[in-house]
Amino acid sequence: MKFYNLKENDEQVSFAGAVKQGLGKNQGLFFPTSMPVLDNIEELLALPMVERSVKVLLPFVEEDLSEAELTEIITDAFNFPAQLQPINPERAILELFHGPTLAFKDFGARFMAKCLQAFCAKDAKASGEDKKLTILTATSGDTGAAVAHAFHGIDNIRVVIMYPKGKISLLQEKMFTTLGDNIETLAIDGDFDDCQALVKQSFDDKELANTIGLNSANSINISRLLAQVCYYFEAVAQLSRVKSDLSSLVFSIPSGNFGNLTAGLFAKAMGLPIKRFIAATNANDTVPRYLETGEWTPHETVATISNAMDVSNPNNWPRVEHMLKTGIVPQDCVSSVSIDEEQTQSTMIGLNKLGYVSEPHAAVAYKALQYSAQEGEFGVFLGTAHPAKFKEVVESILGSPLGLPKELADCAGEVILSTDMPADFTELRAYLLKQ
Numbered sequence: 001m002k003f004y005n006l007k008e009n010d011e012q013v014s015f016a017g018a019v020k021q022g023l024g025k026n027q028g029l030f031f032p033t034s035m036p037v038l039d040n041i042e043e044l045l046a047l048p049m050v051e052r053s054v055k056v057l058l059p060f061v062e063e064d065l066s067e068a069e070l071t072e073i074i075t076d077a078f079n080f081p082a083q084l085q086p087i088n089p090e091r092a093i094l095e096l097f098h099g100p101t102l103a104f105k106d107f108g109a110r111f112m113a114k115c116l117q118a119f120c121a122k123d124a125k126a127s128g129e130d131k132k133l134t135i136l137t138a139t140s141g142d143t144g145a146a147v148a149h150a151f152h153g154i155d156n157i158r159v160v161i162m163y164p165k166g167k168i169s170l171l172q173e174k175m176f177t178t179l180g181d182n183i184e185t186l187a188i189d190g191d192f193d194d195c196q197a198l199v200k201q202s203f204d205d206k207e208l209a210n211t212i213g214l215n216s217a218n219s220i221n222i223s224r225l226l227a228q229v230c231y232y233f234e235a236v237a238q239l240s241r242v243k244s245d246l247s248s249l250v251f252s253i254p255s256g257n258f259g260n261l262t263a264g265l266f267a268k269a270m271g272l273p274i275k276r277f278i279a280a281t282n283a284n285d286t287v288p289r290y291l292e293t294g295e296w297t298p299h300e301t302v303a304t305i306s307n308a309m310d311v312s313n314p315n316n317w318p319r320v321e322h323m324l325k326t327g328i329v330p331q332d333c334v335s336s337v338s339i340d341e342e343q344t345q346s347t348m349i350g351l352n353k354l355g356y357v358s359e360p361h362a363a364v365a366y367k368a369l370q371y372s373a374q375e376g377e378f379g380v381f382l383g384t385a386h387p388a389k390f391k392e393v394v395e396s397i398l399g400s401p402l403g404l405p406k407e408l409a410d411c412a413g414e415v416i417l418s419t420d421m422p423a424d425f426t427e428l429r430a431y432l433l434k435q
Helices: 015-021 043-045 049-062 067-077 107-128 142-151 170-177 192-206 206-212 222-240 259-269 287-294 317-326 339-353 359-372 389-396 407-414 425-434
Strands: 003-005 029-032 083-088 091-095 135-139 155-165 183-189 249-254 276-281 334-338 380-385 419-422
Touching: 003 015, 003 155, 015 107, 015 222, 029 222, 043 049, 043 222, 049 222, 067 107, 067 142, 083 192, 083 222, 091 206, 091 222, 091 359, 107 142, 107 155, 107 222, 135 142, 135 192, 135 419, 142 155, 142 183, 155 192, 170 389, 170 407, 183 192, 192 206, 192 425, 206 222, 206 425, 222 249, 222 259, 222 380, 249 259, 249 359, 259 317, 276 287, 276 359, 334 359, 339 359, 339 389, 359 380, 359 389, 419 425
Parallel strands: 091 380, 135 155, 155 183, 183 419, 249 276, 249 380, 276 334
Antiparallel strands: 003 029, 083 091
8 A cells, every 4th residue: 555645646655655754745644545444343343452453554554564564563562451441321431541651642652663663674674774763753742752762772763852841741741851862852942833843844854854864753654643543443342342332432532633533533434333523622722613614723822731732733634634525534523622721620520520530631532522422422532641640730630649650650750851942943953963
């Protein structure tokens, strides 16, 4: 299968090419030339997650990876569970934070790292030389940790992570700014959209990109999206063991850069029985307003307690819109709603009374589900990060102490190694070239 540039359709690359290149010409996103439709869904749902994931992803990658190679990559990458937890008879949360950095992005980052490592090894064998790559990525919180830990210690891959200074939680920051070695971190004086813009400017500078072997590990990279498809299959597989009728299944997704929604739409297009999706946003409501008015008018990014969703110009929206407009998925299968800070906090308190400790992002998705679910629908909302990553906020709202899991406790006392930098491409370019 080939992947083509949504902006420059004549640019087509293999899966390996899309992973290594990240972005296409004119900052275009890569998209598969065809969407495989799986006709054996019931058989797939009966398989263990790793074995099922291999079969789900093989049609996308088989030109570059054998089934044995893909199995090895997925076995290494998905070595932790995605757990479906019931909240009440009509609602459940899919907990995606049981990986090494306690966030859903462990799935995509680890899969990408393993793929890239395999492709680099093949290239080195073919050319007789090891080429150094630079992974440049922006994070609004959880991507940084997932990418840093996935790539930490890999030879010939330099990782530079930018994040908005003072706008992510301290524990989120500590998880990726304390590693050192091949992991470099830049605290940018700006918001997440400023960080994303710097990534795009870097890709547009062809001389820079070629000199440092530029790539990105944001959800713009197709490998991360494909990995995320797999946990939608896992959620439905777990549900199928306790529910005979899956015809009214709705997913509510806390949405920032819209990679999670994109992956869910891939899963639906491939045949997974999902009725529809709710894209839940915080005050950064570009998409809800767009779906209502038809006008794409991003506002200045607003800081919220669900900080990983503080994105006003989501990078993955072109993929979503492409699927909706071309009929890959039905146009009416996506709705979007904005949840404010007061609603987020009250929802966290409400979930706590039901016996579930939630962080702000999952609470946004749950509240959107309460607003939007129709009679007879079963709703699954995504838990994208461990509550302890937002310890101070959660404790303040719920009024009770929250213990630290080992992954956070181990880094809490470490020294932050970041370099402060203005949101200025000239300074970033000089930094990337001199290292």
